[in-house]
Amino acid sequence: xxxxxxxxxxxxxxxxxxxxxxxxxxxxxxxxxxxxxxxxxxxxxxxxxxxxxxxxxxxxxxxxxxxxxxxxxxxxxxxxxxxxxxxxxxxxxxxxxxxxxxxxxxxxxxxxxxxxx
Amino acid sequence: xxxxxxxxxxxxxxxxxxxxxxxxxxxxxxxxxxxxxxxxxxxxxxxxxxxxxxxxxxxxxxxxxxxxxxxxxxxxxxxxxxxxxxxxxxxxxxxxxxxxxxxxxxxxxxxxxxxxxxxxxxxxxxxxxxxxxxxxxxxxxxxxxxxxxxxxxxxxxxxxxxxxxxxxxxxxxxxxxxxxxxxxxxxxxxxxxxxxxxxxxxxxxxxxxxxxxxxxxxxxxxxxxxxxxxxxxxxxxxxxxxxxxxxxxxxxxxxxxxxxxxxxxxxxxxxxxxxxxxxxxxxxxxxxxxxxxxxxxxxxxxxxxxxxxxxxxxxxxxxxxxxxxxxxxxxxxxxxxxxxxxxxxxx
Amino acid sequence: xxxxxxxxxxxxxxxxxxxxxxxxxxxxxxxxxxxxxxxxxxxxxxxxxxxxxxxxxxxxxxxxxxxxxxxxxxxxxxxxxxxxxxxxxxxxxxxxxxxxxxxxxxxxxxxxxxxxxxxxxxxxxxxxxxxxxxxxxxxxxxxxxxxxxxxxxxxxxxxxxxxxxxxxxxxxxxxxxxxxxxxxxxxxxxxxxxxxxxxxxxxxxxxxxxxxxxxxxxxxxxxxxxxxxxxxxxxxxxxxxxxxxxxxxxxxxxxxxxxxxxxxxxxxxxxxxxxxxxxxxxxxxxxxxxxxxxxxxxxxxxxxxxxxxxxxx
Numbered sequence: 001x002x003x004x005x006x007x008x009x010x011x012x013x014x015x016x017x018x019x020x021x022x023x024x025x026x027x028x029x030x031x032x033x034x035x036x037x038x039x040x041x042x043x044x045x046x047x048x049x050x051x052x053x054x055x056x057x058x059x060x061x062x063x064x065x066x067x068x069x070x071x072x073x074x075x076x077x078x079x080x081x082x083x084x085x086x087x088x089x090x091x092x093x094x095x096x097x098x099x100x101x102x103x104x105x106x107x108x109x110x111x112x113x114x115x116x117x
Numbered sequence: 118x119x120x121x122x123x124x125x126x127x128x129x130x131x132x133x134x135x136x137x138x139x140x141x142x143x144x145x146x147x148x149x150x151x152x153x154x155x156x157x158x159x160x161x162x163x164x165x166x167x168x169x170x171x172x173x174x175x176x177x178x179x180x181x182x183x184x185x186x187x188x189x190x191x192x193x194x195x196x197x198x199x200x201x202x203x204x205x206x207x208x209x210x211x212x213x214x215x216x217x218x219x220x221x222x223x224x225x226x227x228x229x230x231x232x233x234x235x236x237x238x239x240x241x242x243x244x245x246x247x248x249x250x251x252x253x254x255x256x257x258x259x260x261x262x263x264x265x266x267x268x269x270x271x272x273x274x275x276x277x278x279x280x281x282x283x284x285x286x287x288x289x290x291x292x293x294x295x296x297x298x299x300x301x302x303x304x305x306x307x308x309x310x311x312x313x314x315x316x317x318x319x320x321x322x323x324x325x326x327x328x329x330x331x332x333x334x335x336x337x338x339x340x341x342x343x344x345x346x347x348x349x350x351x352x353x354x355x356x357x358x359x360x361x362x363x364x365x366x367x368x369x370x371x372x373x374x375x376x377x378x379x380x381x382x383x384x385x386x387x388x389x390x391x392x393x394x395x396x397x398x399x400x401x402x403x404x405x406x407x408x409x410x411x412x413x414x415x416x417x418x419x420x421x422x423x424x425x426x427x428x429x430x431x432x433x434x435x436x437x438x439x440x441x442x443x444x445x446x447x448x449x450x451x452x453x454x455x456x457x458x459x460x461x462x463x464x
Numbered sequence: 465x466x467x468x469x470x471x472x473x474x475x476x477x478x479x480x481x482x483x484x485x486x487x488x489x490x491x492x493x494x495x496x497x498x499x500x501x502x503x504x505x506x507x508x509x510x511x512x513x514x515x516x517x518x519x520x521x522x523x524x525x526x527x528x529x530x531x532x533x534x535x536x537x538x539x540x541x542x543x544x545x546x547x548x549x550x551x552x553x554x555x556x557x558x559x560x561x562x563x564x565x566x567x568x569x570x571x572x573x574x575x576x577x578x579x580x581x582x583x584x585x586x587x588x589x590x591x592x593x594x595x596x597x598x599x600x601x602x603x604x605x606x607x608x609x610x611x612x613x614x615x616x617x618x619x620x621x622x623x624x625x626x627x628x629x630x631x632x633x634x635x636x637x638x639x640x641x642x643x644x645x646x647x648x649x650x651x652x653x654x655x656x657x658x659x660x661x662x663x664x665x666x667x668x669x670x671x672x673x674x675x676x677x678x679x680x681x682x683x684x685x686x687x688x689x690x691x692x693x694x695x696x697x698x699x700x701x702x703x704x705x706x707x708x709x710x711x712x713x714x715x716x717x718x719x720x721x722x723x724x725x726x727x728x729x730x731x732x733x734x735x736x737x738x739x740x741x742x743x744x745x746x747x748x749x750x751x752x753x754x755x756x757x758x759x760x761x762x763x764x765x766x767x768x769x770x771x772x773x774x775x776x777x
Contacts, residue, residue: 048180049147052140059137060441061612063130067448093608096601098137109181116179148628255499258762262755264704266711266724267747270731278738285736399617406619407708411731422712425627433627440620 016092017099024051024103032108036115044112051104058098065090123456127449131442138441139191142434143184149430152176156428157200196435201427202420208435211420216439217310218288219416223398223405223443225313225336230343230401231394237344238351238390239383245356253348260345265404269338269411276334286413288312289328295319335412339404343397350393351386358382388458395451399444493767500763506756510749514574517567526565527719529558538733541741554741556726557733565721566745572722573703573753576637580702581695583641588648589691593679595649596656607653610646618643618701619708631714633706633722640705644698651694655687693768697761700754707750723750 028051035043065087146153154170155162171177175186190196196208203211241253277285289295289312299306299318308315313332316325359382406418413419417436424432494500531537537559539550546554553562595606613621618640625639659682709715710724718725723746730743 045147045180048184049144052144052147052184056137056139056141056144057609057612059133059140061608063133063137064612064615065608067127067130067445067452089604090608090611093604094612096605097609105181105184109179109184113179113181116177145624145628150628150630258758259751259755262700262758263751264708264747264754266708266727266731267743267751270727270735270743270747273735274738274740274743278736278740396615399615399620403617403619403623406623407711410712421623425623426631426713437624444617 013095017095020096020099021103021106024054024100024105025107026103027100028104028107028109029111030107031104032111036111044108044115047108048105048112051101051106051108054101055098055105056101058094058096058101061094062091062098065094124453127452130449131445134441134445135192135438136188138438139188140184142191142437143187145437146430146434147180149428151428153200153430156430191434191438194435194438196431199424199429199432201429202423202432208431211432212417212435212439214310215415215417215420218414219402219405219409219418220443221311221313221332222335222339222408222414222416223401225332226339226404226408227343227394227398227401229336229340230347233340234344234347235351235387235390238348239355241348241352242355242359250352254352257345257348260341261349263341265338265342265407266411268341269335269408272334272338273412283334284331288331288414289316289324295324335408335414338411339401339408342404343401346397346400347390347394350390354386354389355382358386384458388455391451391455391458395448398447402440402443491767494763497763497767499759500767503756503759503761503763506752507760510570510753510756511574513567514571517564518571521564521568523568523721526560526568526721529560529719530555531559533559535559535561538739538742540739544741553745554739556729556742560721562726562741562745565726566723566749568721569723569726569746570749570753572716572720573707573750576633576706577699577703580637580640580644580706581699583637584644584698585648585691585695587641587645588650589652589684589687591645592649592652592654593656593683596653596660596683597679603653606649610649613643613646614650616643618705622705622709623712623714626709626714633710633716633720636706636709636715639709640702643705644702647698648691648694651690652687655690656683659683659686689768693761693764696757696764700757700761703750703754703757723747 028047032044032047035047152167152171154167154174154176158166158170175183178186194209194212198205198207199211237253237257241250244250273285277283295308295312295315296319297308299308299315308318312328313325316322316328402418405416406422408414409416409418410422417439420432421436421440423429424436535549535555536547537555537557539555539559540546541552541554542548542550543552544554551561551563553566556562556565591606591610595603621643622636622639625642626635629635629639656679706715707722707724707727710720710722711728713728716722716725726746727743727750730739730746734740734742
C-alpha cells in the first residue's frame with residue numbers, strides 16, 4: 001500500500017528527469033558527433049562543458065529553490081508582488097535543466113571516449 | 118521551535134549544492150582559454166614538456182574520467198596545488214589561510230549594515246513623507262550609487278592619510294605577532310584566523326584594539342552599502358505590513374492606531390528583510406572582493422582576483438567553491454532564523 | 465497605462481501607443497517628482513560632457529604617457545597648489561591631465577553602459593516574450609533559469625564569466641549583458657502576461673490578428689514603460705559594474721581613460737601619499753552619473769502604473 005503510493009509519487013518525477021535526460025543524451029550524441037566530425041575532437045569537450053554548466057546550474061537551482069523557496073514565497077506574499085514564483089515549479093524546471101545537462105554530458109562524453117579510445 | 122529534523126534536512130541540501138558547484142567549476146576550467154599544462158610549465162617550455170605535464174595531470178584521459186576524478190577530489194576540497202600565486206602550495210591550505218579574513222570582514226560589514234539599516238528603515242517608515250524620511254531615502258539611494266571602490270579610498274584619504282585616526286591598510290599592527298595556538302585549561306587549541314577573535318582568545322587587549330582599529334574602515338565601507346539596501350527594504354516592508362494591518366485595526370480601534378500597528382507589525386515586516394539579507398549576502402561577498410582590494414587585505418577576494426589574472430585555475434576553482442559554500446551556509450542560517458520568526462513555515 | 469477600448473484595439477499603431485503614453489499619468493507624475501528631474505539634469509549634463517570630450521579630445525593623447533614633457537606627474541589641481549599646466553583636476557602618475565581623462569571617461573561609461581543595457585534588454589525582451597507567449601514548460605524552464613541567475617551576485621557571476629572569456633572591455637560588456645538579461649526577461653514576461661490577460665487582446669485575436677502581430681503591436685508597446693524603468697535602474701548598475709571590472713583589472717586596457725581604471729591607478733599611486741585628486745574626480749563623476757540614473761529610475765518606478773510596478777525590480 002505504502003510502496004504503491006511512493007511509486008505513484010515517484011513516477012512523474014522519474015518521467016520528468018528521465019525524459020530530459022534522454023533528450024539531453026540525444027543532443028549530446030548528435031552535437032558531440034557533429035562537432036567532432038566538422039571541427040575537431042577537442043571541441044567535443046566544449047559540448048561536454050556546456051552540459052556540465054547546465055547540470056551544475058540545475059543542481060544549484062534545485063537545492064536553492066528548496067532552501068530559499070519558502071522564504072521567497074513568503075516574501076512575495078508579504079510584499080504582495082503578485083509574483084507567481086513557487087518552490088514546486090522552480091524545482092521542476094531546475095530538475096529538467098539539470099537532467100538535460102547530465103544527458104548532454106553523457107552523450108558527448110561517450111563520443112569523446114569512443115574517439116579517444 | 119526549530120526541529121532537528123528540519124535543520125538536518127537543510128544540511129543534507131549541501132550535498133547537491135557542493136555537487137552542483139563542483140560541476141560548474143569543472144565546466145569553467147574546460148571552457149577557459151589556454152592549456153593548464155602550458156600555464157604550469159610556462160611559455161618557454163618545449164612541446165614535449167607540455168605533453169608530459171598534460172599526461173601527468175590526466176588531461177589526455179576521456180572527459181568523463183576526468184570529470185569523475187575531479188568530483189572525487191572536489192568533495193575532499195582537494196584542487197591540487199596552486200599553479201602561480203602560491204606556487205606549489207595546496208589550494209586547501211591557501212584557502213584555509215584566507216577564508217577567516219574574508220569571513221571576518223563580511224560579518225562585521227553585515228553587522229554594521231543590519232544594525233544601522235533596520236532602525237533607519239523603521240524610522241523612515243514611521244516618519245513617512247516627512248523630512249526625515251526623505252533624507253533617509255536620498256541617503257540610502259546615494260549610498261547605493263557610490264561604489265565601494267570610491268567610498269573606500271575616500272575614507273582612507275580622509276580618516277587615515279589626512280587625519281591619521283585609522284591605519285591605511287593591513288589587519289593588525291606590524292609589531293604584533295600572534296602565536297598559532299591558544300591555551301585553555303592547559304590544552305592547546307588552534308586559533309580561528311580572525312584577528313578580532315584570536316586576540317581576545319589570547320587575552321591580549323592591546324592587540325585586540327589594534328585589530329578592531331584596522332578593521333573599522335573596511336567594515337564601514339562594506340557596511341554602508343549593505344545598510345542602504347537593508348534600510349530601503351525595511352522601509353517598504355514596514356509600510357506594506359502597516360497598509361495591510363492598519364486597515365483592519367484602524368477600523369476596529371479608530372484613529373491613532375498607526376504607531377501601535379507598527380509596533381506589532383515589526384516582527385512581520387522583518388520576515389522579508391531577513392530573506393533579503395540572505396540573498397544579498399552574495400553581493401556582500403562581491404563587495405568584499407572590492408573592499409579587500411582597496412584596503413590591501415589578503416582574503417579570498419584579493420586571491421580570486423589575482424588567480425583569475427594569472428589563470429591559476431586550481432585557486433579559482435577553490436575560491437568559487439568556497440564562496441558558494443559560504444553563501445549557502447548563510448542562507449541556511451537565514452532559513453533557520455526565519456522559522457523562528459514565522460513558525461508556520463516549518464511544516 | 466489604461467487598456468484601450470476594444471473597438472480601436474485592432475487598429476492600434478505605434479503612434480497611438482505613444483500618444484496614450486503621453487496622455488498617461490506616467491509623464492505628468494514624473495514631471496512633478498523633483499528628484500527625478502534632478503536625475504535627468506545630471507544625466508543630460510553627463511551626456512553633454514561625454515559628447516564634448518568625444519569630439520574635442522584626442523583619445524591617443526589621453527591614453528599615452530606624457531612623462532618627460534613640461535607637465536609634472538602626480539601634480540595637484542591648479543587651484544590646490546598646482547600650476548596652470550596641471551589642469552583643474554591635477555595630473556596622474558604618467559603626467560596625464562586628469563580633467564580631460566575624467567571627461568572622456570563619461571563618454572566611455574555612457575557608451576559601454578548603453579551597449580550593455582541595450583544588449584541585455586534585447587535578449588531579455590525576447591526571452592520574456594517567448595516565455596509569456598508559449599507558457600507551460602517553456603515558460604517554466606526559461607523563467608526559473610532566469611530566477612536562479614538572478615540569485616547569483618552580479619559582480620561574482622561577472623568575475624566567473626571573465627575567468628572564462630578573458631579580460632577586456634568588450635568581454636566585460638558581454639559578461640554583464642548575460643548577468644543582466646534575467647532582470648529584463650522577468651519584467652517583460654510580467655508585463656506581457658498582464659497585457660495578454662487583458663480582454664482587449666482577446667478581442668484583437670477574435671478580429672483575426674495573428675500571433676506575431678499581437679506580440680509586436682500590443683505586448684511590446686504596452687511593456688514599454690516597465691522596460692524603460694528597468695533599463696534606467698540597470699544603467700547605473702551597469703556603469704558601476706563595468707567600472708568595477710576595470711578597477712579589478714579585467715576591463716579596460718592599461719592607459720584607457722575609463723573611470724574604473726583611473727580609480728585603480730589612483731588607489732595604487734595616490735592613496736597613502738595623500739594625492740587625493742587621482743581617485744577623487746573620476747569617482748565623483750562615476751557616482752554622480754550613477755546617482756542620476758538611480759534618481760530617475762526610482763522616480764519612474766513610483767510614477768509607473770501600480771499594476772506594472774510590481775514587475776520592476
